[in-house]
Amino acid sequence: MMKKITFLSLLTCLFFTTTLLAQSTYYVKVGGDGSDGLTEATAFTTINDAVNNALDGDKIIILGAINQSGQVSIEKSLDFEGLNDCIVTATGSSRMYNISNAGIAVSFSNISFQNASAAVQGSVVNITQNSDVSITNCTFKNNTTTSGNGTIFAGATGVLTITNSLFDGNSAPRGGAVAIATLGRKLIVQGSTFVNNSATNDGGAMYLAANNTESSITNTTIFNNNAVNSTLNQSKGGGLRIEGTRPFLIQNSLIYGNTVTDGSTGTADSDIGITPATVLSFVNSISKKIEPALDGSDVVTLSNMAANLTSSNLAYDAASGLVKYTLPTTGDDSPIDFGSDGNDVGAWNSGFTLSLDREDFLATQFTVFFNKASKNLEVLHTINAPLSVEIYNIIGAKVLTVDEVASKQSINANGLKAGIYILLGKTPEKFFSKKFIVN
16 A cells, blocks of 8 residues: 655655754854854854754864863753864863753763863763763863762763773862762773872772663773772772672773872772672773672683782873883783783783783794894894794884794894884794883
């Protein structure tokens, strides 16, 4: 039977088509004339003006550096995107964004948020209603709340997704960077770095309460964060505090070098604090101190819960926004080479694909040194298999590849700057690593 097309059906189709076509992009820029915000020349000069003019589903592009002096209330689905090294600096004592309507989706990408100082929940982003929020390639730096929780605070229900973002130097009573308060709020953190954040109670980087069963942290680094407790209670979670009767997944992540302090001179290791009822799956990951210790109900797979990374020289590199490391000598704990999947433990991508069963004996059959006079790497080996080498700098970037390496070979290293390098040798079945210095 042929479907009858009614006048009402046509009107309905026309309405949705018109609505889709009407979706707009608004610009925010210092120096815009503010007439309509639809071009860079006519850009609004405040984010609040753009939000007030935008309709549900519109995009707001923020160009370059801009100051924000008050709170922006978001009650519709909007996408915020930064261009031209976008930095939004808070200049007042208000929260920056309050997402206060249910059933909406809000995204922030490629934006740095800094210097917010407020006495409320969520100094940068506060989510109070059932809504989805995504944070991608953003930086949150030096934001503070004195009587609330979290630089990002999320209540109600919905999904908070944080991807490839940096949280540096933020503080709050609980969850210096992120605080989750309610049962229905799902948290997904991927490929992100949390450093130098602090809490005056618990959860130096993140405080995750309630019983949501689907939250996870993957390929993330949580390093050098701190919580304060007068009795040095290590379960407070200098890096991460997880509460609730629920499962929680941490995978391919480095949670290390975090502490609890007593407010004076006392310090103790405190990477992850959990409640006894929390069932933690700790997969392909590294930590030093989890309190209380994991028990039979928890799941630990190819992980190290008492790592000593002293020889890896972990340090935060502000230029890259990542925690950098030195590949240690064979046998020492390393932030890579954990788990059978070949992924790094943390937010970086070192380029190494080592496995737990690599053959350390090969390293004894291989010698490499830098000839300062000729600017060559001199290689000697007695490995009876086809051999290739890859050379990485100290932050994990590949700088040189040589295939079919002879038993005695000079490799032109003229392009290598002075510093420490890692040589990764590969045969068809096994691989090994060597550290050398170019000076």
